[in-house]
Amino acid sequence: MVRIIMNGCNGHMGQVISRLVAEDKETEIVAGIDLADKGIHAYPVFTEISACDVQADVMIDFSSAKAVDNILDFCKAKKLPLVLCTTGLSEKQLEKVTETAKETAVLRSANMSLGINTLLKLLQEAAKVLAEAGFDMEIVERHHNLKIDAPSGTALALADSLNEAMDNQYHYVYDRSQKREKREQKEIGISAVRGGTIVGEHEVIFAGPDEVIEFKHTAYSKTVFAKGAVEAAKFLSGKPAGMYNMSHVING
Numbered sequence: 001m002v003r004i005i006m007n008g009c010n011g012h013m014g015q016v017i018s019r020l021v022a023e024d025k026e027t028e029i030v031a032g033i034d035l036a037d038k039g040i041h042a043y044p045v046f047t048e049i050s051a052c053d054v055q056a057d058v059m060i061d062f063s064s065a066k067a068v069d070n071i072l073d074f075c076k077a078k079k080l081p082l083v084l085c086t087t088g089l090s091e092k093q094l095e096k097v098t099e100t101a102k103e104t105a106v107l108r109s110a111n112m113s114l115g116i117n118t119l120l121k122l123l124q125e126a127a128k129v130l131a132e133a134g135f136d137m138e139i140v141e142r143h144h145n146l147k148i149d150a151p152s153g154t155a156l157a158l159a160d161s162l163n164e165a166m167d168n169q170y171h172y173v174y175d176r177s178q179k180r181e182k183r184e185q186k187e188i189g190i191s192a193v194r195g196g197t198i199v200g201e202h203e204v205i206f207a208g209p210d211e212v213i214e215f216k217h218t219a220y221s222k223t224v225f226a227k228g229a230v231e232a233a234k235f236l237s238g239k240p241a242g243m244y245n246m247s248h249v250i251n252g
C-alpha cells in the first residue's frame, strides 16, 4: 500500500484525489495538509506542514505557488518523494525544485493527463517540419474563472516543448492585445481565456501561408489529472533522488 500525504486536500483537486484513492486498493491517504481543517476527510488534516508527523511514502501537491517553498523544505528534510502538480512557480522556485531533487525524488508536471503528455512529444515532430518551413506557432489556453495563474503551466510546458524542438531559439509573447510594429520571426504567442467552469483546453496552432494545422486537447473533468497524479505517486514511491516527469510514468 502506497501511503500518500495530500497537500491542498480541501481544494478541487485534493477532493477529487481523495475520492479516487478511497476506491483504490493500492493507495491510501494517511494525512492531508491545507489552510484549514474543514472536517470533510476521514484522514487527519494538518494546517501547518511542519506539524505533519505522519509516516508516508510520497506527497502529492495541488495547492498554491505560495506553499511550494515550505513543501520543498519539508520533503527534502524527510527525504519524502514529491509529486508536484501546482503551477505558477517562479524561476527561483523552479531552481529550488532542481536543488531539492538532488536530495529526494521529485516529479513535477504542469499537466498529469495522458493526452497532454502525448501531445508534448507529437508537437516536437510537427514543429521541426512546420516552424522550419516558416509557420507561426501560437498557443491558446482556456480555463475556469477560479484559476489564479496565467498563462497555464501546461501552455508554458507546450511552448517549452516546441522551443526545445527548435533548439531554444524562440521567445514567448504573452499579450497579443498590445500594439506592435511587427511580428518577430522567432516568437511563440501564448494567450489565456478565463471563464465559467472550463476544466482545461489547450490549442497549439501552426499557421503558415494559406494553411493552418491545429492540435487541441480538452479535459472534460478533473479526474484525468487526479488519475495521473495517483499513478505518478505509485511510480515515485521508493524511487531514488532525482527529477522525474510524466513520461517516466507513462513509459514505465
Ligand SMILES: NC(=O)C1=CN([C@@H]2O[C@H](COP(=O)(O)OP(=O)(O)OC[C@H]3O[C@@H](n4cnc5c(N)ncnc54)[C@H](OP(=O)(O)O)[C@@H]3O)[C@@H](O)[C@H]2O)C=CC1
Pocket (backbone or CB within 6 Å): 007, 008, 009, 010, 011, 012, 013, 014, 033, 034, 035, 036, 061, 062, 063, 064, 065, 066, 067, 084, 085, 086, 087, 088, 109, 110, 111, 112, 113, 149, 225
Ligand atoms: N498538474 C496538473 O495536472 C494540474 C495542476 N493544477 C494546479 O494545482 C493547483 C491547485 O488547483 P485546484 O485544486 O484547482 O485549486 P484550489 O484552489 O481548488 O485548491 C487549492 C487548495 O490548497 C489550499 N492552499 C492554499 N495555500 C496553501 C498552503 N500554503 N498550504 C496548503 N494548502 C494551501 C487552498 O486553500 P484556500 O482555498 O483556503 O486558499 C485550497 O484548499 C493550481 O496551481 C493548479 O494550477 C490543477 C489541476 C491540474
Ligand SMILES: O=C(O)C1=N[C@H](C(=O)O)C[C@H](O)C1
Pocket (backbone or CB within 6 Å): 087, 110, 111, 143, 147, 151, 152, 153, 154, 155, 199, 200, 201
Ligand atoms: O488550474 C487548473 O485547473 C489547471 N491547471 C493546470 C495548468 O496550469 O496547466 C493544468 C490543467 O490545465 C488545469
